[in-house]
Amino acid sequence: xxxxxxxxxxxxxxxxxxxxxxxxxxxxxxxxxxxxxxxxxxxxxxxxxxxxxxxxxxxxxxxxxxxxxxxxxxxxxxxxxxxxxxxxxxxxxx
Amino acid sequence: xxxxxxxxxxxxxxxxxxxxxxxxxxxxxxxxxxxxxxxxxxxxxxxxxxxxxxxxxxxxxxxxxxxxxxxxxxxxxxxxxxxxxxxxxxxxxxxxxxxxxxxxxxxxxxxxxxxxxxxxxxxxxxxxxxxxxxx
Amino acid sequence: xxxxxxxxxxxxxxxxxxxxxxxxxxxxxxxxxxxxxxxxxxxxxxxxxxxxxxxxxxxxxxxxxxxxxxxxxxxxxxxxxxxxxxxxxxxxxxxxxxxxxxxxxxxxxxxxxxxxxxxxxxxxxxxxxxxxxxxxxxxxxxxxxxxxxxxxxxxxxxxxxxxxxxxxxxxxxxxxxxxxxxxxxxxxxxxxxxxxxxxxxxxxxxxxxxxxxxxxxxxxxxxxxxxxxxxxxxxxxxxxxxxxxxxxxxxxxxxxxxxxxxxxxxxxxxxxxxxxxxxxxxxxxxxxxxxxxxxxxxxxxxxxxxxxxxxxxxxxxxxxxxxxxxxxxxxxxxxxxxxxxxxxxxxxxxxxxxxxxxxxxxxxxxxxxxxxxxxxxxxxxxxxxxxxxxxxxxxxxxxxxxxxxxxxxxxxxxxxxxxxxxxxxxxxxxxxxxxxxxxxxxxxxxxxxxxxxxxxxxxxxxxxxxxxxxxxxxxxxxxxxxxxxxxxxxxxxxxxxxxxxxxxxxx
Numbered sequence: 008x009x010x011x012x013x014x015x016x017x018x019x020x021x022x023x024x025x026x027x028x029x030x031x032x033x034x035x036x037x038x039x040x041x042x043x044x045x046x047x048x049x050x051x052x053x054x055x056x057x058x059x060x061x062x063x064x065x066x067x068x069x070x071x072x073x074x075x076x077x078x079x080x081x082x083x084x085x086x087x088x089x090x091x092x093x094x095x096x097x098x099x100x101x
Numbered sequence: 102x103x104x105x106x107x108x109x110x111x112x113x114x115x116x117x118x119x120x121x122x123x124x125x126x127x128x129x130x131x132x133x134x135x136x137x138x139x140x141x142x143x144x145x146x147x148x149x150x151x152x153x154x155x156x157x158x159x160x161x162x163x164x165x166x167x168x169x170x171x172x173x174x175x176x177x178x179x180x181x182x183x184x185x186x187x188x189x190x191x192x193x194x195x196x197x198x199x200x201x202x203x204x205x206x207x208x209x210x211x212x213x214x215x216x217x218x219x220x221x222x223x224x225x226x227x228x229x230x231x232x233x234x235x236x
Numbered sequence: 237x238x239x240x241x242x243x244x245x246x247x248x249x250x251x252x253x254x255x256x257x258x259x260x261x262x263x264x265x266x267x268x269x270x271x272x273x274x275x276x277x278x279x280x281x282x283x284x285x286x287x288x289x290x291x292x293x294x295x296x297x298x299x300x301x302x303x304x305x306x307x308x309x310x311x312x313x314x315x316x317x318x319x320x321x322x323x324x325x326x327x328x329x330x331x332x333x334x335x336x337x338x339x340x341x342x343x344x345x346x347x348x349x350x351x352x353x354x355x356x357x358x359x360x361x362x363x364x365x366x367x368x369x370x371x372x373x374x375x376x377x378x379x380x381x382x383x384x385x386x387x388x389x390x391x392x393x394x395x396x397x398x399x400x401x402x403x404x405x406x407x408x409x410x411x412x413x414x415x416x417x418x419x420x421x422x423x424x425x426x427x428x429x430x431x432x433x434x435x436x437x438x439x440x441x442x443x444x445x446x447x448x449x450x451x452x453x454x455x456x457x458x459x460x461x462x463x464x465x466x467x468x469x470x471x472x473x474x475x476x477x478x479x480x481x482x483x484x485x486x487x488x489x490x491x492x493x494x495x496x497x498x499x500x501x502x503x504x505x506x507x508x509x510x511x512x513x514x515x516x517x518x519x520x521x522x523x524x525x526x527x528x529x530x531x532x533x534x535x536x537x538x539x540x541x542x543x544x545x546x547x548x549x550x551x552x553x554x555x556x557x558x559x560x561x562x563x564x565x566x567x568x569x570x571x572x573x574x575x576x577x578x579x580x581x582x583x584x585x586x587x588x589x590x591x592x593x594x595x596x597x598x599x600x601x602x603x604x605x606x607x608x609x610x611x612x613x614x615x616x617x618x619x620x621x622x623x624x625x626x627x628x629x630x631x632x633x634x635x636x637x638x639x640x641x642x643x644x645x646x647x648x649x650x651x652x653x654x655x656x657x658x659x660x661x662x663x664x665x666x667x668x669x670x671x672x673x674x675x676x677x678x679x680x681x682x683x684x685x686x687x688x689x690x691x692x693x694x695x696x697x698x699x700x701x702x703x704x705x706x707x708x709x710x711x712x713x714x715x716x717x718x719x720x721x722x723x724x725x726x727x728x729x730x731x732x733x734x735x736x737x738x739x740x741x742x743x
Binding site: 168169171172175176179182183185186189190191192193194195 | 240241243247250251254255257258296297298299300
């Protein structure tokens with residue numbers, strides 16, 4: 008039962024990643040692409056957690072946590088770059 | 102200059118990320134994790150802080166120069182290996198203390214080695230990112 | 237107990253690098269500590285060589301894990317000879333660097349990088365595990381990229397770019413080869429690999445692996461079709477670095493060929509070693525022809541590295557004990573003399589500001605001593621008796637005669653004749669004739685100690701060749717009988733029973 012449910016969920020996530028990938032490749036504006044990338048990484052985290060349920064092992068949860076942190080950071084950095092033109096301000100720019 | 106949401110969130114996230122990095126470091130002996138990943142997560146925390154408040158603020162929070170962290174980390178890692186040499190065993194042989202410490206369990210030189218890796222990874226990552234930001 | 241100290245060759249350089257890194261680049265201790273540590277390691281490497289000669293192969297198991305599983309360092313005579321050689325050159329280069337490395341370079345961590353380089357080189361010579369060979373290769377390459385790019389004028393960066401890209405390609409192929417090896421053999425420990433490769437000598441994939449590794453190490457060692465990168469990057473950096481790179485770095489590749497083609501890939505010498513012979517002939521010839529066409533001291537010397545690597549590969553290709561001993565003798569001679577010549581060209585550069593033959597001339601009237609040093613080293617490189625070059629070439633070519641390979645012997649003789657020719661060209665262009673070279677205020681005297689050390693070594697080897705011959709003969713003995721190496725690492729073997737991993741000694 009679990010196997011079937013997780014399989015369905017995983018295919019749903021895969022589909023979602025594919026759709027976002029379309030946006031990354033052909034998205035008309037840069038913010039589109041950034042949001043799509045963020046969406047991919049969120050889906051990836053979800054996929055890992057589902058896979059962790061499927062394989063009945065808690066080890067993958069940490070992997071999901073680390074990926075979540077990194078993708079959050081990446082999205083923040085990208086957003087900041089789009090808005091201000093720099094990623095990290097050094098002291099003099101303030 | 103900052104976004105209110107980001108800077109407020111960062112203030113809560115930095116300690117959480119450091120805690121998580123320590124968790125990864127400590128359980129790395131038998132499970133996935135260890136000094137390298139832990140160090141990367143800790144460095145990510147400081148990078149987030151630099152994103153929200155700027156490089157100078159992040160350097161103030163870090164307190165020491167990343168270069169010092171690299172040196173301390175390498176010395177820790179090498180020292181833990183050399184301890185075994187001093188007692189006549191091959192380099193890097195794990196030496197374990199006899200009794201258990203609560204939470205951590207049995208402690209030995211592999212933990213010191215991992216702590217060294219952790220500190221060094223934090224140092225290297227931050228040195229790279231700070232230098233890039235200062236250009 | 238003394239065996240455990242062999243780890244110092246790898247960790248003492250790192251430790252020094254870390255401490256030099258932390259105390260800040262402006263400290264006077266950068267220079268003092270560097271010299272002290274290098275001198276200490278040099279003395280210990282000579283002692284270690286004697287120790288290995290007397291008591292046999294030293295095996296260090298990191299963390300006390302037994303051989304096929306854990307990381308091991310293996311110090312046999314070949315490895316220790318190479319380490320002792322490395323430390324000798326390191327000492328000479330450090331002596332030369334103290335007065336010549338400028339402030340800017342020192343402030344950008346010249347000395348820590350040099351120690352990281354030493355760690356990589358020593359580790360590559362000592363490791364008993366082909367994956368760790370890769371790791372140490374990367375360590376030394378990263379340090380060498382940085383040392384090469386330090387100073388960063390446009391020429392230097394362009395040449396460094398070529399070097400970096402080429403080495404990245406070679407490293408990627410190396411990694412693929414390692415993955416394939418692990419897939420086919422299930423191990424990466426060299427002794428264990430040797431056992432398993434012997435057991436399935438008919439496997440055609442072995443020859444494929446041999447070719448992959450030959451490509452990788454051939455790129456690093458600059459043998460025939462892959463040598464085109466070499467002369468460029470050795471030209472722009474300061475002479476101390478050129479001397480170490482020209483002397484030692486390519487020889488790490490040669491060492492790796494030595495190790496893999498005597499220990500691992502001995503299943504089909506009629507193909508693999510025959511191929512090495514052909515490549516060696518081409519390398520000898522093309523290198524020396526390249527040297528003849530050059531008009532700059534450092535570039536001539538760089539091309540000669542290529543042609544002389546040919547002689548070493550010739551020794552491996554012949555694959556008899558005498559040829560291996562000769563090739564190793566040749567490595568020792570070549571590294572010492574080549575580094576000495578690079579340091580002399582550096583001294584010329586320091587005192588005149590150029591190394592171009594067209595701009596120089598008549599330096600003999602300025603310093604007879606420097607000219608004498610150059611003449612001795614150059615004649616030794618060309619192989620005139622009674623210097624070290626004569627004996628090394630003699631041993632290899634005699635081994636070639638024994639095997640009836642007269643063609644290769646002829647090419648070798650032609651190569652050394654042309655070497656003599658281009659050395660005389662440097663002599664005529666730089667030292668002979670009227671003094672028309674530009675002058676710079678730098679003093680010559682502080683530059684000489686390292687050069688004198690190396691030149692007196694080549695004279696010493698020429699006067700007492702039997703001392704060195706005993707060492708290389710012992711090394712060749714160990715190389716031709718890989719059982720010695722395998723049993724030192726894995727413990728006693730019973731033929732045909734596969735591996736018997738040693739018991740783990742303690743928890």
